[in-house]
Amino acid sequence: MAEKKIQKRWLIYCEPCSFRSTIMEEEIKGFTEVPLVDTPGGHPKRNPETKKVETPKSLPRAKMFKCPQCGRGVIAKPLPDIYVKTIEDVEKEKLKKQDAERKKVQEERRIKEEEFINEKKDRST
Numbered sequence: 001m002a003e004k005k006i007q008k009r010w011l012i013y014c015e016p017c018s019f020r021s022t023i024m025e026e027e028i029k030g031f032t033e034v035p036l037v038d039t040p041g042g043h044p045k046r047n048p049e050t051k052k053v054e055t056p057k058s059l060p061r062a063k064m065f066k067c068p069q070c071g072r073g074v075i076a077k078p079l080p081d082i083y084v085k086t087i088e089d090v091e092k093e094k095l096k097k098q099d100a101e102r103k104k105v106q107e108e109r110r111i112k113e114e115e116f117i118n119e120k121k122d123r124s125t
């Protein structure tokens with residue numbers, strides 16, 4: 001089975017000008033992203049077990065885009081990923097449908113032929 005393509009989405013809502021839009025991963029180029037640094041995970045701490053100073057991992061920050069309407073930076077809210085039907089999936093579905101239709105036609109023809117044969121038999125007897 002073909003792997004399903006996952007697409008990331010974000011929602012941007014600019015309060016001052018009430019611009020609202022969903023950004024799909026493939027549309028991201030159409031928006032100006034404001035680069036943000038990752039949120040630091042905290043102060044470096046000494047691990048009592050390894051006796052080494054460890055810096056907590058930084059947390060990935062939310063994306064920020066420039067509002068296409070007023071130019072303000074708007075934090076994008078991540079939306080749940082969606083599955084995108086690939087062209088392959090669409091083709092497969094089409095073939096499946098065609099196959100089912102063909103079988104239906106064959107079955108109808110078979111029934112008609114049987115009826116015809118039975119009719120013949122009825123006449124001959």
Ligand SMILES: [Zn+2]
Binds near residue numbers: 016
């Ligand atoms: Zn705006």
